[in-house]
Amino acid sequence: MKNSNKHRVMKSLTKPLGPSFRKSILVASMLALSSPSAFATALGLTDVYQMALNHDAKLAQADSLYKADSQGVESARAALLPQIQADGSYFVTDSSIDSADVNARDLSLTLNQSLYQHSSWARYEQAKYVSDAALATFKNAEQDLILRVSQSYFDVLLAQTSLELSKTKEAADYTQYQTAQASEELGLSSRVDVLQAKSSYDLSKSETINAENNLDVALEALAKITGQSMSQLKNSGLKALLPTVALPKISLALNALEKQAEMQNLSVQQAQAQLATASEEIEVQRSGYWPTVALQAKYSDSAYSDYHSAYAAQFNDSNKTSVGVTVSMPLYSGGGTNSEVKAAKFKSVAAQQSLRDAQESARLSVRTQVLNIERGEQLILALKEAVKSNDAFLESAEEGYKVGLKSLLEVLTARTNQTNAHKNLIEALHNQVINRLKLEASLGNLTVEDLQVFEPLLQTVQK
Numbered sequence: 001m002k003n004s005n006k007h008r009v010m011k012s013l014t015k016p017l018g019p020s021f022r023k024s025i026l027v028a029s030m031l032a033l034s035s036p037s038a039f040a041t042a043l044g045l046t047d048v049y050q051m052a053l054n055h056d057a058k059l060a061q062a063d064s065l066y067k068a069d070s071q072g073v074e075s076a077r078a079a080l081l082p083q084i085q086a087d088g089s090y091f092v093t094d095s096s097i098d099s100a101d102v103n104a105r106d107l108s109l110t111l112n113q114s115l116y117q118h119s120s121w122a123r124y125e126q127a128k129y130v131s132d133a134a135l136a137t138f139k140n141a142e143q144d145l146i147l148r149v150s151q152s153y154f155d156v157l158l159a160q161t162s163l164e165l166s167k168t169k170e171a172a173d174y175t176q177y178q179t180a181q182a183s184e185e186l187g188l189s190s191r192v193d194v195l196q197a198k199s200s201y202d203l204s205k206s207e208t209i210n211a212e213n214n215l216d217v218a219l220e221a222l223a224k225i226t227g228q229s230m231s232q233l234k235n236s237g238l239k240a241l242l243p244t245v246a247l248p249k250i251s252l253a254l255n256a257l258e259k260q261a262e263m264q265n266l267s268v269q270q271a272q273a274q275l276a277t278a279s280e281e282i283e284v285q286r287s288g289y290w291p292t293v294a295l296q297a298k299y300s301d302s303a304y305s306d307y308h309s310a311y312a313a314q315f316n317d318s319n320k321t322s323v324g325v326t327v328s329m330p331l332y333s334g335g336g337t338n339s340e341v342k343a344a345k346f347k348s349v350a351a352q353q354s355l356r357d358a359q360e361s362a363r364l365s366v367r368t369q370v371l372n373i374e375r376g377e378q379l380i381l382a383l384k385e386a387v388k389s390n391d392a393f394l395e396s397a398e399e400g401y402k403v404g405l406k407s408l409l410e411v412l413t414a415r416t417n418q419t420n421a422h423k424n425l426i427e428a429l430h431n432q433v434i435n436r437l438k439l440e441a442s443l444g445n446l447t448v449e450d451l452q453v454f455e456p457l458l459q460t461v462q463k
Contacts, residue, residue: 042232045451048222049149055227056148062141069134076127079120083112092306102307102315108300115295115325119287126280133273140266143446145225150437150451152222154430156233159215161426166211169419170204173412177201180408193408200412252370257443258363264444265362271355278351282344288337291329298322362442369439376432383425390418 043051053059087108095101114120180197183189223229262268304315330337397414400406433454440446 043230044233044455045150045153046448046455048153048226048230048233049146049448049451051226051228052145052149056145056225059141059145062138066134066138070131072127073124073131076120076124079117080114080124085110085112103305105303105305106300107302108298111295111297113295115293117287117292117294118290119284122280122283122287126277126284129273129276129280133270133277136266136270136273139444140270143266143441143444146446146448146451147434147437147441149225151434152218152225153233154434155218156215156222158427158430159211159218160233162423163208163211163215165419165422166204166208169415170201170208172415173197173201173204176408176412189408196409196412200416252373254367254370257366257370257439260443261362261366262359265358265365265442266444268355268358268362269444271351271358275348275351275355278344278348282341282348285337285340285344288330288333288340291327294326296322296324296326365442366439369435369442372435373432373439376428376435379428380425380432383421383428386421387418387425390414390421394418 087106087110089104089106091104093100093102093104177194177197177200180189180194184191184194219229299319299321301319303317307315394411394414394417397406397411401408401411436454437446437450440450
């Protein structure tokens with residue numbers, strides 16, 4: 001009787017933890033999003049971006065600065081248009097001399113039109129380039145928001161998946177620890193096995209705590225961008241485990257991409273506009289050498305009242321119209337104009353170097369992202385194979401431990417490696433999406449449509 005019971009206990013204790021740990025991981029990932037409310041309210045990448053678009057302070061700041069700089073064009077144009085001014089005065093003179101007592105009223109309307117002023121035209125052209133630079137800065141802020149939203153979104157997904165994997169591993173390690181304790185009591189395993197199982201379980205608990213903290217931090221970062229707390233996101237984690245998942249193909253012709261970046265990269269466009277602005281500043285300062293020509297037309301009307309009749313001849317009402325052209329030619333300004341022109345030229349040289357640096361940085365960014373994408377594709381393929389091989393090895397280790405061919409340490413190590421392989425695969429897929437978006441940003445082409453390309457990869461998991 002005792003032998004029979006012992007046989008049943010041995011069979012129970014040496015039974016593997018499941019058909020495979022891979023299935024346990026899939027089940028754990030599904031449980032995270034299996035409730036009806038989860039997939040009913042789950043937000044996709046573009047949904048979160050629209051929320052951030054209406055809330056993000058950095059984008060709102062860039063928008064206001066762009067609008068402010070755009071007004072500079074209207075301000076500069078105003079100097080080229082007619083300036084009309086109306087003046088009026090009314091004086092009452094009360095003197096001890098009767099001939100000086102009089103009430104005088106003067107009205108005038110003056111029109112000034114610049115015919116030639118080199119600085120006004122140069123500042124008008126300069127204001128256009130300032131507006132162009134502000135537009136490039138604003139578009140850069142839009143791209144930055146897309147990247148920040150995407151990074152935060154995938155950080156949350158990765159943290160959620162890591163937490164589920166950690167919980168699953170912790171549960172499996174706890175079961176293994178209990179099994180080792182029971183086996184030791186029956187004399188079927190050594191104290192070393194118990195300590196190994198306890199060590200693995202304790203580490204799993206600490207990893208779960210760390211994963212919970214990482215998820216909370218990631219959610220807070222996403223809430224800061226969107227202005228709203230959220231926990232239900234469309235999840236790509238489960239789909240990433242499948243060998244059939246592949247990102248959309250894109251062209252990675254490096255030479256063509258580098259040339260495109262040199263022209264369309266927003267930092268390059270901003271630097272080009274700043275160089276044009278600096279060049280126009282030279283013309284603004286050179287205006288100190290040139291004459292100014294202006295047209296002036298004036299109409300005035302004067303009237304007098306309450307004066308002594310004996311002096312009526314002195315106070316006749318009158319009106320007059322005058323039209324003329326004024327010319328002003330600077331002759332000497334103490335060398336100030338020459339110094340200001342030289343300073344503007346040096347600033348233009350600095351702007352040229354800034355443009356060169358922006359172009360080199362754009363090319364480097366493209367090359368970097370192309371390398372990241374190419375290596376990322378290879379990494380994903382390798383990690384998919386690693387997931388399959390580690391799944392198979394864990395199942396084999398569990399079976400081997402059951403018949404005494406594998407040690408408990410080998411099982412625990414296989415489970416750790418298998419969990420890490422799943423995490424690494426999901427992280428690699430997420431990084432690949434971010435690298436794709438960064439490449440588009442380097443080319444100056446990143447828009448919300450690029451987010452929509454990756455929406456099919458995101459899905460809510462239902463029972």
